[in-house]
Amino acid sequence: MDSATYKIVEVVGMSEKSWEEAAKKAIKSVDQSIRDIRVAEVVSMDMRLEDNRIVAYRTRMKVSFKLDD
Numbered sequence: 001m002d003s004a005t006y007k008i009v010e011v012v013g014m015s016e017k018s019w020e021e022a023a024k025k026a027i028k029s030v031d032q033s034i035r036d037i038r039v040a041e042v043v044s045m046d047m048r049l050e051d052n053r054i055v056a057y058r059t060r061m062k063v064s065f066k067l068d069d
Contacts, residue, residue: 001002004039012060019045022059036066 024041027040041062048056 004069006064007067008062008064009034010043010060010062012058014048014056014058016056019057019059022057023061026059026061027063032057034063034065037063038066039064 007059009030011026013022013024013029013031015021022045023040023042027037030037040054041064043060043062046058047054048058
């Protein structure tokens with residue numbers, strides 16, 4: 001197995017529908033600027049509230065990708 005180096009960035013996705021959709025949106029955004037994504041780890045999930053009502057779901061993730069040699 002070849003040795004490799006990976007970088008980890010933290011991103012937050014947001015959705016009005018669900019935490020899962022928030023995660024998908026975040027990965028879609030990351031995919032536009034980073035290639036060779038390997039792993040996405042959900043770190044936390046929370047909600048944004050207004051007047052005691054949920055207005056958005058937020059998913060925070062660590063995303064790793066392989067660095068070029």
